[in-house]
Amino acid sequence: MGQMRLDTDPIVQVDRKPKCCFFFFSPKIQANRIVRAQLWVHLRPTEEATTVFLQISRLTPVTDGGRHIRIRSLKIDVNAGATSWQSIDVKQVLAVWLRQPETNWGIEINAFDAKGNDLAVTSVEAGEDGLLPFMEVKISEGPKRIRRDSGLDCDENSSESRCCRYPLTVDFEDFGWDWIIAPKRYKANYCSGECDFMHLQKYPHTHLVNKANPRGTAGPCCTPTKMSPINMLYFNGKEQIIYGKIPSMVVDRCGCS
Structure with missing residues (x-):
């Protein structure tokens, strides 16, 4: 939307x-x-x-x-x-x-x-x-062109174990944030899943650091690789309307890095 x-x-x-x-x-x-x-x-x-x-x-x-x-x-x-x-x-x-x-x-x-x-x-x-x-x-937004590197999209019923983007709706009213006029809720999405050896080949530096560091590292993580902003209307302390674009609020794509 x-x-x-x-x-x-x-x-x-x-x-x-x-x-x-x-x-x-x-x-x-x-x-x-x-x-x-x-x-x-x-x-x-x-x-x-x-x-x-x-x-x-x-x-x-x-x-x-x-x-x-x-x-x-x-x-x-x-x-x-x-x-x-x-x-x-x-x-x-x-x-x-x-x-x-x-x-x-x-x-x-x-x-x-x-x-x-x-x-x-x-x-x-x-x-x-x-x-x-x-x-x-x-x-309503028009259909978006699907890119080959768009990453995996899953839902709660998926059996996928690899790094994947999952749907998540954030409801500001559930938080009691009545100072936000719009949107009352929005699709934020999140990333979850495993990053296997095939992903390490794409990020060789991460793989080498993981092997060479005696303390060990967390290795590649499933994280957002592309995010987009949302437009928001909200009240300030003087009951005035503020309109702004809040960056990095929606996960568009997930990947291992």
């Missing part, structure tokens, strides 16, 4: 006034490969517990009257004095925008409480850096 964050450009003209929010999309994203699309909105605190209605409206060109067409709404109960991030499914509207880019004139985001106050952070005020709305999009 691939995952990406799409930030907003808050300058969208509707009735000659700037409105939030507009999202830019890479032409590489294909509508039929969208797995999930979530719009994340930060809500300002209220003085008392209340019900908030989060509303997402699609905007139309000024030449078309600058209409607001509501596409999604969500009812949320919030506690007094609490800020929060809320998400709403926008997969369908994203699919339309990708198939018909000319219809993407942005969306208006509102979160009205019982008194009619809009709690949605759609423009930055003092102390609100990093709190603008963003869209989390997960897309």
